[in-house]
Amino acid sequence: MILRHSLFLSCTQDIAKLSFDTNKRTPSIKNMMAAVDDLSLVSLLLERFAIRQLPSARKRLIQRLWVPFSV
Incomplete structure (x- = not known):
């Protein structure tokens, strides 16, 4: 016990x-x-390891990911 x-x-x-x-x-x-929370680190990681996307789709993805954290 x-x-x-x-x-x-x-x-x-x-x-x-x-x-x-x-x-x-x-x-x-x-x-x-x-x-x-460090946006430069996130963008570096997205650039190195994320699946390649069209630039406009990638920009929307970053905006969608960071909207909840900025509130």
């Missing part, structure tokens, strides 16, 4: 670290979301 409780608390602590750690060296979800 103690081992199960200890394992549960350890997993919970790891999930919290992965989610909310603000140290720049850690790959936390909070840091990834902050990186996604």
Whole structure:
């Protein structure tokens, strides 16, 4: 019973670290979301890894992706 409780608390602590750690060296979800807010990084990633599209369709895609985040 103690081992199960200890394992549960350890997993919970790891999930919290992965989610909310603000140290720049850690790959936390909070840091990834902050990186996604950087429009230059997003445009670089779209240019390198997205499926090629017509320029007008790509511009609409970027606008559609960023409208919810700017509110």
